[in-house]
Amino acid sequence: MVFERLADKWTLLIIRVLRQGPCRFNQLRREIEGISQKALSQTLRKLERDGLVSRTAFPTVPVTVEYALTGLGDTLSNRITPLLSWAEDQIQHVLEAQRQYDSRQ
Amino acid sequence: MVFERLADKWTLLIIRVLRQGPCRFNQLRREIEGISQKALSQTLRKLERDGLVSRTAFPTVPVTVEYALTGLGDTLSNRITPLLSWAEDQIQHVLEAQRQYDSRQ
DNA sequence: CTGTATCCTTTTAGATACTG
DNA sequence: CAGTATCTAAAAGGATACAG
Numbered sequence: 446m447v448f449e450r451l452a453d454k455w456t457l458l459i460i461r462v463l464r465q466g467p468c469r470f471n472q473l474r475r476e477i478e479g480i481s482q483k484a485l486s487q488t489l490r491k492l493e494r495d496g497l498v499s500r501t502a503f504p505t506v507p508v509t510v511e512y513a514l515t516g517l518g519d520t521l522s523n524r525i526t527p528l529l530s531w532a533e534d535q536i537q538h539v540l541e542a543q544r545q546y547d548s549r550q
Numbered sequence: 551m552v553f554e555r556l557a558d559k560w561t562l563l564i565i566r567v568l569r570q571g572p573c574r575f576n577q578l579r580r581e582i583e584g585i586s587q588k589a590l591s592q593t594l595r596k597l598e599r600d601g602l603v604s605r606t607a608f609p610t611v612p613v614t615v616e617y618a619l620t621g622l623g624d625t626l627s628n629r630i631t632p633l634l635s636w637a638e639d640q641i642q643h644v645l646e647a648q649r650q651y652d653s654r655q
Numbered sequence: 656c657t658g659t660a661t662c663c664t665t666t667t668a669g670a671t672a673c674t675g
Numbered sequence: 676c677a678g679t680a681t682c683t684a685a686a687a688g689g690a691t692a693c694a695g
Binding site for chain 4 (some may be wrong): 657659661662674
Binding site for chain 3 (some may be wrong): 483484507510521
């Protein structure tokens with residue numbers, strides 16, 4: 446299901462980075478705190494398969510690979526950005542709700 | 551992290567249902583195809599802890615419990631709805647991309 | 656009706672090593 | 676640089692039983 450792809454932490458974070466422009470593998474790795482090489486690789490492969498992200502290899506030595514949002518991926522990122530902004534803006538409210546909930550137990 | 555809560559299939563689907571109005575436990579279960587009692591219960595507890603969903607128990611026999619979006623949850627649902635709409639609208643494009651990707655291997 | 660607890664199986668994630 | 680393969684440990688998920 447498509448929901449399962451969207452409902453993935455790394456998917457959301459990768460798309461957020463790619464929204465700023467094309468990015469190489471290890472650069473993505475550095476930009477996304479906590480992601481492992483394996484998780485990045487697997488998630489990029491799925492996004493590529495879904496037609497949301499493009500992968501371009503340049504025949505340099507060593508090889509250079511650039512990931513970018515496709516047109517479809519760009520329309521998705523327009524829906525994801527408000528969600529991530531909401532999370533950043535409201536995180537304090539969520540943390541406060543958690544404190545209250547925990548203190549009631 | 552808040553991302554992990556948002557990046558959850560059941561969270562998105564539960565919020566979509568609650569956006570239509572308050573709902574009881576077993577009604578949610580029926581509306582959300584494939585969710586187990588355990589998954590529904592656990593996800594509702596987390597959403598309640600995060601202050602996104604409220605839980606109200608009515609002292610009937612047997613007990614009646616109503617779940618609803620809080621004010622905070624409502625603001626979140628405003629960001630989630632476009633994402634779910636995107637998924638519904640674009641699913642054919644994604645499936646076509648998958649077919650092309652798979653046929654290239 | 657609305658859950659929690661437990662057991663058990665299946666997935667997933669992390670670390671490490673290795674390749675073009 | 677950009678990955679894949681493998682192994683293991685941890686986490687998640689399903690089924691069942693039971694309780695207020």
